[in-house]
Amino acid sequence: MDTTPLPARTEVAIVGAGPAGLALAVTLAASGIDFVVLDRLAEGANTSRAAVVHARTLEVLDELGASEELIARGIQVTRFAVRDGSRRLLTVPFDKLPTAHPYTLMVPQYETESVLLARLRALGGDVHRPHEVTSVVQDEDGVTLTMSTGQTLRAGYAVGTDGMHSTVREASGIGFTGSxxxxxxxxxxxxxxxxxxxxxxxxxxxxxxxxxxxxxxxxxxxxxxxxxxxxxxxxxxxxxxxxxxxxxxxxxxxxxxxxxxxxxxxxxxxxxx
Structure with missing residues (x-):
């Protein structure tokens, strides 16, 4: 848990320290852009949750310097089979895909987050915890984020990577169409x-x-x-x-x-x- 006090202002506020938020933070850190990552949990979750990383995602993680360690922690799956009872209906192979990663990587989400967080820390960044964002208000000059504690953070941009019930998405008026x-x-x-x-x-x-x-x-x-x-x-x-x-x-x-x-x-x- 990062106990460093929140700054008064940052260029980019990232709300949510899951894989998407951490990947964005790594990208910004590597580019020298000021940012703050906020997450409501005191520590990262230790459950498996999303466990599939596809080839294109691994290609992106190559660019972030995070793929090698993640691949070492996972299992490379080269085929997907569909059966009706004991009868095999079809097999979808992955090993001929035109990519450096011709497979699906099976790895728990906590491992993905651990690898990305380690990469972020190697670049000098970290996640500010626990900070629950309850309000996001935009004006002509930027965005003001308010925490459940009453603390505020001023940012040029706010990015919502805080999941299905995203506070940032709701504040932006972006719907979640589904059933x-x-x-x-x-x-x-x-x-x-x-x-x-x-x-x-x-x-x-x-x-x-x-x-x-x-x-x-x-x-x-x-x-x-x-x-x-x-x-x-x-x-x-x-x-x-x-x-x-x-x-x-x-x-x-x-x-x-x-x-x-x-x-x-x-x-x-x-x-x-």
Missing amino acids: AYSESFVLADVVMDWAPGPSEVSLTFGTAGLTVVAPLPGGHYRVVATVDDAPDTPTSPSSSSCWTSAPPARPRSRALPGPHVSGCTTGSPTTTG
Whole structure:
């Protein structure tokens, strides 16, 4: 946590220290542009969350000097398979893509943020925590950001990288067009034996619904499955019931403790268009 007092003014205020906010901060730091990164959390989250980094993103991270370390922490997946039960319908290969990174990198989001934060600190920057922005007001000369503590920061520009419920986006009048999924889903990161192994992401249609299994570092797998009614507080039995009938394998598994097991229920928003 950066306890350095907030400056009175900066050129660019970045609200949110996720991958997008940190990547922008690295870009500005490398260019010598004054900025301040604000985040409402006292520390970065330690959950896996978004776990897929595509080739084009890695190409951008090449330019930021952050790709090599991130690749070392992840798993390179070279194919995506779709099955109907145990029958393979198609395989989408990635290893022939015209890029220096012909694969999908599977890596937890906390690792992505850790690598970007380390790169930012190497360039002399950091994240100011915890500072929750509650108001953003623009005038002819710039932007005034007000924190929940009453502190203010004056900036030439404010950039919202603060997620779905972005304070900056709302203040800018930018809508969030979308709708709600009609299905419920359960998501868990588990340790298990899985027949396709760690080089493939598998999407399987089964009698109980849709199941996606994707490898993560350390012998872990991300499992996402449709369920009739996802529990508000998922448990190991409720998670494992989602894939015990999903071919191509009947895995032996155990859910990871603590924050690694998570679930989402009906009403998760998705953008359209």
